[in-house]
Amino acid sequence: MRIGRVARLRVGRRVPAKRVGPGRLGQGVREESVLQRKTGRETSGQPKAGRASSGHEPRSRLSSSLAALLASVVIALGTAGALQAEPVTGQGPLLAYGMRIAGDDARTRVVVDFDRKPDIFVHYVDNPPRVIVDLPETSFGVKPEDAQARGLFKDIRFGAMGASSARIVLTATKPVEITVADVKTDDGGKSFRLVLDAERVEKKRFAELLIEQTWTGSVALTKAPRVDEPAPASSDFVIAVDAGHGGIDTGAIGVDTKMEEKAVTLAFAKELAETLNREPGIKAVLTRDDDEFLSLSERVLIARQKQAKLFISLHADTLKQHDIRGATVYTISDKASDHLAASLAERENLSDQLAGVPLADEPAEVADILIDLTRRETQAFSVNLARSIITSFEGQINLINNPHRFAGFQVLRAADVPSILLELGFMSNTDDEKLLVDPAWRKKVSERIAAAVRRYRGGAMADGG
């Protein structure tokens, strides 16, 4: 494949056979110009000639023998999509220390500076059209003002995916094609520049690109099941504590502290799990215990794998109205209780999209009366827990008006695990923000939640649950 081909030709290394990539991605003028520089000849079959920045490259006729040579190189390299130029070994994560974006709504160039040669894998995801750059473990020291989306891109994020992978997600305003994906060496090999050129294309072309690419959509996302933790004893009342957001998905940003929601929720989740684990018969498990990305369905899956009897997702979002503060407990519902709940659920449900997770094919709703009954029963338990938490908070922890709200949060959709989403407070409110980063407050709230769980268990057991 062309991206890999350029890199390989330039650095003269072999592409690992199993690294396969998207069909025509990266095929473009920059690549052509590289080939031209290499060979001094024009390459054949380059459909984008002159449309990108290197259109000024000199051209000459391509001899048939060279064409044959190039063809054999392409065959030899197969469809490798990885720009794996230098193996990254034993040096810790890559450092991405700079980013520049320029262009308009016809063409946009994104440049990322790295300290070492990055091994990149570029592919597309639809709904909305996104360009994903998968990377090995990478620390991002990019200034937010340098990563402002513009031109063809309306959103740019980057961050950790799993323990050893990172990703840049470029969400496009219109269907795009990456015509150039190239890594260049600067400064005598001291720094490396990833150059991505995007061009606006028709919907039809984007659909072709999606079909042509060989990316399966699950490489970087699916983490190995955690086998390090012993399975909870069957008598334990398991509670899945879910720290919202993580990795590439930072969540909200505090107005004063600039703290990221993903860090606030993780610190809180750890405290809550510890507090719950002090309760006899309770075993709290964390969906994540690190700064890593989990898709919404992975969170639900982990809870079910751990045979959780409760799922508590922790958040601390922002609102436009900075004066609104206090905790909210959400349960799932097709119809939102109010506008605030609806918009919050909408934003939370964007997590997968922002991280470049393709829209999952939702399993068709089975018209099964048993599932329906389970769902209803689960819903009743979820509501009981929500009420119990509110009772436990009253007079102790700040609550929003109407603190029990509901909306279509995807992370709460397990049919058989009672689930709530707890907005601890709002990072958009100065007073809430101070509390959210205060260990003493975390401890107090965790204890109130543990008390609520105790009461819930008492009630659930009395009801035979």
Ligand SMILES: [Zn+2]
């Ligand atoms: Zn959140």
